[in-house]
Amino acid sequence: MSKSNFTPEQKPASDLTKKKNRNFAEEFGLSLEDTTNEELELARKNCIKKLIDHKLYDENGDVVWNSEPFAFFKAKAAADTVNPSLWLNGKANYEAGVYEVVKDKIYQVRGLDIANITFVRTKTGWLVLDVTSCSESANSGVRLLEEALGESVRDRIRGVIISHSHGDHFGGIKGVVDEENVGRPEEGKIPIYVPAGFDEETVKENVFAGPAMFHRAKYQFGGDLVPGVRGTVSAGLGLTMTSGTLTYIRPTNFISEDTTITIDGLEVEFQLTPETEAPAEMNNYFPEYRAFWAAENCTATLHNLYPIRGAKLRDSANWWRFTEIALERYGKRTDVVFQSHNWPHANTPEDPNVVEDYLRNTAAVYKYVHDETLRLANIGWTAKEIAREITLPEKLKKVWYTRPYYGSVEINSRAVYNRYLGFYNGNPNELDPLTETEEARLFVEYAGSAEKVLEQAAADLESGEYRRAARAASYVVYVDPENKDARYIAADAFEQLAYSSESSIWRNAYLSGAKELREGTRRSVRKREQKSGRSDLIGNLTNRMALDYLGIVTDGQLLAETDSRFRLIIVDPKKPGNVTYKGSEAAVSEEFIVHVYHGTVLYYEGHTEEYLPYVKVPDRGILTIVNKQYSASRDIFDTDIPQILEELDNAVIDLFEYGNFPLIEPRQ
Ligand SMILES: [Zn+2]
Structure with a gap:
């Protein structure tokens, strides 16, 4: 080598x-x-x-x-x-x-x-x-x-x-x-x-x-x-x-x-x-x-x-x-x-x-990519084959303001295929596909050894077959993330692909991949996510969206045994109305039936059964659970089933850590 x-x-x-x-x-x-x-x-x-x-x-x-x-x-x-x-x-x-x-x-x-x-x-x-x-x-x-x-x-x-x-x-x-x-x-x-x-x-x-x-x-x-x-x-x-x-x-x-x-x-x-x-x-x-x-x-x-x-x-x-x-x-x-x-x-x-x-x-x-993708799909081409071959006609191709600086014809054609036919290509191998790591293991095992794969990847790199070199070396990275030769070959190949990419995002992706292959996956949390924007957005979730998000931030397995229905009554304590909230009259602004049912948070917008236990909370109070701040804010809730709130709070994960998973090597 x-x-x-x-x-x-x-x-x-x-x-x-x-x-x-x-x-x-x-x-x-x-x-x-x-x-x-x-x-x-x-x-x-x-x-x-x-x-x-x-x-x-x-x-x-x-x-x-x-x-x-x-x-x-x-x-x-x-x-x-x-x-x-x-x-x-x-x-x-x-x-x-x-x-x-x-x-x-x-x-x-x-x-x-x-x-x-x-x-x-x-x-x-x-x-x-x-x-x-x-x-x-x-x-x-x-x-x-x-x-x-x-x-x-x-x-x-x-x-x-x-x-x-x-x-x-x-x-x-x-x-x-x-x-x-x-x-x-x-x-x-x-x-x-x-x-x-x-x-x-x-x-x-x-x-x-x-x-x-x-x-x-x-x-x-x-x-x-x-x-x-x-x-x-x-x-x-x-x-x-x-x-x-x-x-x-x-x-x-x-x-x-x-x-x-x-x-x-x-x-x-x-x-x-x-x-x-x-x-x-x-x-x-x-x-x-x-x-x-x-x-x-x-x-x-x-x-x-x-x-x-x-x-x-x-x-x-x-x-x-x-x-x-x-x-x-x-x-x-x-x-x-x-x-x-x-x-x-x-x-x-x-x-x-x-x-x-x-x-x-x-x-x-957009019309050309749409029609051409479907024409080729209809004569049996797969999404990857279409992406490899599709090119705009000369007249459309030579227009500077539709050149692929952001999107690309290749990715767009795959998106059209996917929108109409989905991600499955029809081949039963893809029904229950090998994961990225399993596929890499298979490739390296069948080739005989990582050294043999890298020898050929190096030859491909040398002769300008950058896609092949990157893919083969990446298989070795997935089998053995510590293999420096594999990382450097894949990085060198990505880098050359970047240098000729007309799409800025392809260039950025190839170069980012190369950087992490060479230096390791960066696990630092990005600053932007620490600024107020995220909380501004989450703070503006409607009650219905907060319930949707609650389902996403709870670990389903921790609620696997739970089967509990209650009325979630959103109250406005500043307006007099026909419910009691913490001993005073309050108006109802929204109502849901929430069913925490074996790992899921199902809900129905509206009000059906009076006899159910209740949880009364002001507008968007449910966000305190979503944001893992329930223990500090439990007195905004008025309920006759406090245990369900405790269970939900226990199942809510700590806030997502941004930037803490790899994209070019196996997850630890
Ligand atoms: Zn924009």
Whole structure:
């Protein structure tokens, strides 16, 4: 076995990787010495206040955003360790500042968060579209606009529209408005508009599967990687993630049908786009400004039907269909389309069809992947085979703003297959499949020994068969996580795959995997999860969602013997009513029948049987059990079956430890 390469340090691009990147540049007509394209020009256009290498801090003085480590993008030539198209996407996302979208009417602050904050002028003030992922970014966005325009903005916010249920769109809300000022405009307060289902989906995505998803997200976004030409270069949708404070305020207005609302004298059309980029999402049109807000549905990149952090599969059929509806409804009336990530696309005198092309091409790529995946599935191809072969037709392929900086055609086709046919491929081997470790053991055993596997993996690495080398060496890692040669071969192979990946999230995942193979799985809890965001979200669970979450945080086996039904009566002690709560009259606001039944927490919303034992508690008091704070808060409960509360409290696990499981080696 050749010894030369099995070392822990990062490697340069191999000759094969360099060649791959050169071929890519040639196919797409890019010069590697001075890499530019029209998207980079758009990202730089209409800047009225430029930011270079800036930092944001939280209230403790910790840096939560820093674009300075990305200053390598000042170089003209693309690095040979970065796919040239991704290099351009990163360079465009390194641009930061205040930008004019419609002169004197619409502005965006970009490049101080993974998402944009957008301001639309109303009759007497401003409407804010999406508020970035943390209060620090949002707060600074408002301040920068004030500086750029020389007028007050913060005290003239007349409304906020949050396009969808993802944290990078609502997390900065407290940086824009104070909770006590949120409410109905008739009362002089600030309304927050969201699509119907927003609150439920926010919770499902961020709380129910939150710990697993947040942990996996560090591979998607390269959370542990250092920015650099051998590190993270872009998040596809923006430069990188912030580590600022995620906040949440309950919205005031839920949009449940396509409608037009006048907000402080400005007409705003709402187009709901459910089950597209997010389960609850909507676009907006501003007729007076001939401007279309595409939320996160068209974002100057091919997006994800399945983000690799893990999420429910998205519906490509809805995605293309709602985009086509937007095209028909607004296309001819629109001069500029802008959105929550990346930069706007506007018609020009030379090309009056930019907006319509932008919407049509975006719809077309999702439609193509959808149809082609099903055609191939219907003639017997498996999801993996489809992903290997599927490519966009030349005309769609050569559109920069649908290149796969975030999502990829491969993953998207697997998502379409999975949405229609599920994860099972029809082969009975997959009915009761070997686990990752069992499969690895089988492979190594049948090959004869770990040494034999590694000998061939090393040869594959040498000849540029990086996928094969990584897979084979990873089998050895699963059998023997201490095997350094195996770890280093897999890491070296991942790294070369990263260097030629056009998708930022593939690059980040490969590099994160390589880093953990070389250095070991990082088990430190990430700071973001310690900040207030998680508790803000959990604190806003409705009583029904708190019951759902209670089922998730209880260890079912610890309740295996329990069979206990009770009425859960949510009381409002401040309002007089017809129940007694702790000796006083109180009103009933909600009622459930809860059945803790052999390891499960079943419930029925409503009230059926009067004779059952009762648990009376104020609104969201059930969260004290979910949060393992029952013993300190037991006196908010009024009950004739205290033992069930004790049993639940015993079964609730200690809070999930974020970031405490490996992704590239077997779980201990
Ligand atoms: Zn987003």
